Amino acid sequence: MRRTITVLAVGALLMPAGCATDEPAGAPSAAASAATGSGTGAQSKFFVRADYDRELALLDATPTGPAGKPWEQALQPAMVDTAKFKKAGPYKICFSNAGLNNPWRQVGFKTMQAEVEAQRSRIKEFVHIDAEGKDQKQIADLNDLLGKGCDALIVSPNTTATLTPAVAAACAKGLPVIVFDRGVDTTCPVTFINPIGGYGFGHVGAEFVAQKMKPGGKVLALRILPGVDVLETRWSAAKVAFDKAGVNVVGVEFTDGDPAKTKKIVNDYLQRYGTIDGVWMDAGAVAVAAVEAFLDAGRPVPPINGEDQLDFLKLWKEKKLTAIAPTYPTYQWRTPVIAALRILDGKQVPSPWKLPQPTITQDNLDQYADPGMPPLHYAMCGCTDLPGYPDRWK
Amino acid sequence: MQLVERRPLPLRFRAGSLVPIVVLLAVLLVLVAVRQPGFLSPPSLLSFLGRSTPIVLLAAGQYFVIVSGEFDLSVGSLVTAQVVVAARLIDSEPSRTWPVVALLLAFGIVVGALNGLITTRLRVPSFITTLGMFLILVGAVYRWSGGAPTGGLSEEFRRFGRRAFEDVPGVGRVPYALLVLLVVATLAVLLSRSDFGRTLVAVGGNPRAAELSGVRVWRAKTLAFVLSGVAATIAAILLGGYSGVSFQAGAGLEFGAITAVVLGGVALGGGRGSVAGAMLGALTLETLFALLNFYGVSGALKSTVQGGIILLAVAVSAVRSASR
Numbered sequence: 001m002r003r004t005i006t007v008l009a010v011g012a013l014l015m016p017a018g019c020a021t022d023e024p025a026g027a028p029s030a031a032a033s034a035a036t037g038s039g040t041g042a043q044s045k046f047f048v049r050a051d052y053d054r055e056l057a058l059l060d061a062t063p064t065g066p067a068g069k070p071w072e073q074a075l076q077p078a079m080v081d082t083a084k085f086k087k088a089g090p091y092k093i094c095f096s097n098a099g100l101n102n103p104w105r106q107v108g109f110k111t112m113q114a115e116v117e118a119q120r121s122r123i124k125e126f127v128h129i130d131a132e133g134k135d136q137k138q139i140a141d142l143n144d145l146l147g148k149g150c151d152a153l154i155v156s157p158n159t160t161a162t163l164t165p166a167v168a169a170a171c172a173k174g175l176p177v178i179v180f181d182r183g184v185d186t187t188c189p190v191t192f193i194n195p196i197g198g199y200g201f202g203h204v205g206a207e208f209v210a211q212k213m214k215p216g217g218k219v220l221a222l223r224i225l226p227g228v229d230v231l232e233t234r235w236s237a238a239k240v241a242f243d244k245a246g247v248n249v250v251g252v253e254f255t256d257g258d259p260a261k262t263k264k265i266v267n268d269y270l271q272r273y274g275t276i277d278g279v280w281m282d283a284g285a286v287a288v289a290a291v292e293a294f295l296d297a298g299r300p301v302p303p304i305n306g307e308d309q310l311d312f313l314k315l316w317k318e319k320k321l322t323a324i325a326p327t328y329p330t331y332q333w334r335t336p337v338i339a340a341l342r343i344l345d346g347k348q349v350p351s352p353w354k355l356p357q358p359t360i361t362q363d364n365l366d367q368y369a370d371p372g373m374p375p376l377h378y379a380m381c382g383c384t385d386l387p388g389y390p391d392r393w394k
Numbered sequence: 395m396q397l398v399e400r401r402p403l404p405l406r407f408r409a410g411s412l413v414p415i416v417v418l419l420a421v422l423l424v425l426v427a428v429r430q431p432g433f434l435s436p437p438s439l440l441s442f443l444g445r446s447t448p449i450v451l452l453a454a455g456q457y458f459v460i461v462s463g464e465f466d467l468s469v470g471s472l473v474t475a476q477v478v479v480a481a482r483l484i485d486s487e488p489s490r491t492w493p494v495v496a497l498l499l500a501f502g503i504v505v506g507a508l509n510g511l512i513t514t515r516l517r518v519p520s521f522i523t524t525l526g527m528f529l530i531l532v533g534a535v536y537r538w539s540g541g542a543p544t545g546g547l548s549e550e551f552r553r554f555g556r557r558a559f560e561d562v563p564g565v566g567r568v569p570y571a572l573l574v575l576l577v578v579a580t581l582a583v584l585l586s587r588s589d590f591g592r593t594l595v596a597v598g599g600n601p602r603a604a605e606l607s608g609v610r611v612w613r614a615k616t617l618a619f620v621l622s623g624v625a626a627t628i629a630a631i632l633l634g635g636y637s638g639v640s641f642q643a644g645a646g647l648e649f650g651a652i653t654a655v656v657l658g659g660v661a662l663g664g665g666r667g668s669v670a671g672a673m674l675g676a677l678t679l680e681t682l683f684a685l686l687n688f689y690g691v692s693g694a695l696k697s698t699v700q701g702g703i704i705l706l707a708v709a710v711s712a713v714r715s716a717s718r
Contacts, residue, residue, distance in 0.1 A: 103542045258645070260637035264445065268687050271432060289637055296556060297441075298567075311546070311638075375486065375546040 039249040040221075040239040046232035052240070055199040063356045070356045071331040071382045072338060075196070077350030082190060085176045086346030087151060090124035093340050094150035096141045098158035098182070099133035103285075103309070103376040108333035110393055114386035115334040122341055135162040142166040146173050152340040155189070156181045160229075176343045180336045182230075190343055191351035193335045195328060198233030202282065204326040204359050205305030206238035209278040210245040212303035212322050217277025218250040220269050222290060224257045224283050234282040247278070259289035266293035279304040284325065287312045291321065308360055311375035313368055325360035331382030415658050415674045422681045429688045437566035444558070444569030445636070446680040448473075448629035450673045451575070452651035453658070454582040455625025457672035458591075458618040460655050463598035463664030464513060464520035466619060468527035469626040469651060472505055473644025475531045476630035478543050481639035486546035495551070498627050505531075506623025510616025520619075528648070543639045555635020571632050578628065579673055585621075586669040594618055598664020646697070653700045654679050656707040679703070 058075050065073030093116070100106055109128075116126045127148060131138035138158050143166070145153060153170055155177060157163035164185045171177050171188035180193035209219060219242065223235055235252075242249050250273055255262040269276055270293070281287055284307020291312075294301040303322040306312035308329075316323045332355055342349050358380060360368050368379035374394055383389055427434050433442070452469055459466040476498050483497070484490045509527055513520040558569040585591050597604045597614050605611050626644075633643050658675025660667025683696060 100540060101542060103544075106540065106542050106544075256642065257640075258637075258642040259640050260633060260643065263637055267441070267445075268684075271430065271438060272688070292556070292638075374544070376542070376544060 039251070040242050041252060043239060044232045044236040046229055047236040051197075051233075052199045052237060055197050055237075056203060058196045058354060059200050059204070059357070069382070070329070070358060071334040073356055074350040075354040075356060077353070079348040080190065080351040081348060082176065082343040083346045085152075085190070085343050087344050089122050089344065091122065091151040091341070091344055092125040092127065092149060093123055093152050093154065093337065094127040094145045094148060095129070095154040095336075096138060096145060096156070097128060097130050098138060098156045100130055101133045104328070104330060104378060107376075107378045107381055107393060108330040111330055111381050111383045111386065112333040112337060114383060114388055114392055115337045117387045119337060119341060123337075131158055133158060135159055138163060139166045142170055146170060150175060152176045152178065152344055154178045154180070154336040154340060155184075157184055158182075160184055176340065178336045178339050178343070180332060191339055191349050191353050193332060193339060193353040193355065195332055195355045196357040198230045199237040200357055201326045201328060202234030202237035203241055205234075205324060206241035206280050207245075208305060208324040209280050209303050210241060210247050213247075213278035216248065217302075218273055218275065219247050219278040219280060220266070220276050221249055221252040221280045222262060222265065222282070222286065223252065223254050224285070225254050231282050238280055238282075242280075250276070255286050257283070257285050259286050262286040262289040263293040263296075266290050267297065270294075270297055270299060275299070277302045281305055281307075283307060284309050284312055288315055291315055291319070295319070308368060308379040309375070310370070310373045310377045310379060313360065313365065313379055314371065314375070317365060317369045323362075327358055327360065327378075327380040329355065329357060329380040329382065330378045331355075331380060334382060334386075411659065412668065412671050412674065415671055415678060418657075419674060419678045419681060422678060422685055426681060426685050426688060429685070433684070433688075436564070440565060440568055440572060441558075442680070442684065443575065443677075444571040446677055447569075447571040447575040448555075448633045448636075449647065449650050449654060449680060450676040451578055451625045451629045451632075452622075452647055453654040453672045453676035454578065454669055455622035456648075456651040456655045457582075457586070457658075457660055457667065457669045458594060458621045459520070459615075460652070460660055460662060461598045461664050461667050462594045462615050462618045463601065464615060464618070465524060465652070466509065466622045467521065467524040467648045467652075468505065468509060468531065469622060469629075470644040470647035470649075471528045471531040471535075472502065472623065472626040473630040473633060473647055474641060475535045475644075476501065476627055477547075477634040477639055477643040478535050478539055478641065480551065480630070480634055481543055481547050482539065482545040484545065484548050484551055486548055488548040488550045491548050491550040495631065498630065499624065502623040502627030502630075503620055504623075505626075506620035507616060509623070510612075510619035513619070514612035514615050543641055545639070547634055547639055551631070552635040552638070555632040555637075571636075574628065574632065578625075579670075582669045582673070590614070590617070591669075595665060595667075598666075600665070649697075649700055649704075650679065651676070653703050653707075656704055656711075659711075661711055662708055 061075045063073035063075050064077060097109065100109055116123055127150065129141040129145065131141050135158050153175055155167055157167065157179065160183055167177060167179065167184045168186050168188055177189040178191055178193065179189045183192050221238065224231055251269055253265045255265060279290055279302055281290065287304065287306030288311045291301050291304065301319065301321050305324045305326060308325050308327040312325065335353065335355060339349050339353065373390060377393055383393065432438055455469065456466055480494055480498060483494045505527065509524055512518050512523045554570050554574065558567045560567055562568045593609055593614050597609060597611050601611050630643065654676035655672040656662060657678055658667065658671035660672050686695065
């Protein structure tokens, strides 16, 4: 989802103005009026109750796999046979990457490169092609890779629907295909790797904010932009949690992931309502900007959720915030390499491969808020045991 | 056939007059005050002015370019480039702050000078020159940073855009940015009234006449682009300070600045207008957006409103000059 944010942000600007009036959630005036109840508006059309229930159940499930290595663990795994892909090594592994266009993907890709290095004895060549966030380029990249004699193909698709035929064509060539992060609409890949998902993320943050804030207080929900499935699921789970808790959500605003805009929005709400008692965010990129808006205005920072980006974790520790950080872990970039090697060994792998999605809380904050790491690093990289740590990620 | 003598309409202002923009700003402030009385209290108003400083600076820079008959579309991407470069070079190391600020200023001057020289010496229309510069900067920053910003800004760097003099008697908090605004605004007004400022207006009004009367048109225009580059640099320092490093730091600012300049009564094509009008135009635009926010209008409408203003203001000004 992250790679498409910029593209969609542009799209959102070009959308006809009429959209704003269709969606009560987007309009602060509607949100502010008492008639709309808790102010969370209509449920997102991306909301699927069955998926929501399953993800929330997974949050409490115990993963199988080696303890302390969540990138090798799986939740409720269904194993598939891979004997037909068994092959003698060392291997040539190819990776078609949607893009490197945000800090999350940068950290993830460094982690993947380090995993490849750790497995050097078994991987003779690692080919990486960056699609730079463009569907058309990724379709061409996949086609090119098919002629390169890869033993296994890892794909992180740029968008789901558009890349599906290209991935299906790769499967048809007979080499094992592993998809991770965002999915495709075909089951032909050997496995699909991703963490629990957006409902789990949104739910964890919203429950925390609802519990920790003063009863009857005012919550501001900050979203990046509408219409992106992963972000919509995060918000729709938060909405369910807020509605259930009867929280007064005074505004649901879109920040476009822009820190300056985020600060302005929070300032505006502080002016309009006097106090804000809780902040929920659908992604952590602008969490620091939101916290700074309270600090700069000389107001106490209310309970808030961010993500595992170091700038937020450091600020949380330094200012002793009441905070929580659900994660979309970057360690999922390690798993496809591990999966490729297992498949080429003919060993069974989970399919789909659901990774645990840990949460950073006050109790384990010190473990992740490493002052030596740069502000845009993602702490849940599972990379501290990999070659080149920490310099590779700096 | 004799032309009928035109009688001046009662509500007609000298071209470049500040009266219309001041009236518009006053009306908007009254509307804001009705909806949100707290907005006009000193701390809230000062913080609003502080936040508006970057766009006011850009409008001032854009004024010099537009009044000389050119455009500068590159300022938004220049701001983004400066913020991203600053974050990567400073890398959260306080001691690097001042050298990097000096480097940014030099970079802004070089970009401005290139814009100016390509426009005047190579005779590429400035619309194309600065559009090209916009794309070059976007691509270069993307390539150089690998697609996502790295590093971090030091607290030293950020304080200009973020911090304030606390507990000033009577008004409370006075943002540093506001002082920057006052200094730059004063300099801009003085500059626009100097010989150089008048020369620029003459160049924009009639370049041939200016040339024949001994003005080195290319030099005057190039300096105007350099001023715009410097304004963008200061805006970048304030914006980066306000919000931290972001790839969106400067997105859309070029259109904001042009809208503000046009709103402030400066003629596109050059030769008419005042820098005070341009800066008041920027404040008016920001006040309008604040008003829309208080009435709960979605922020997504911002571009639509800006586009409407540009078209309306240019149409009004074109009709007025045609009827002169």
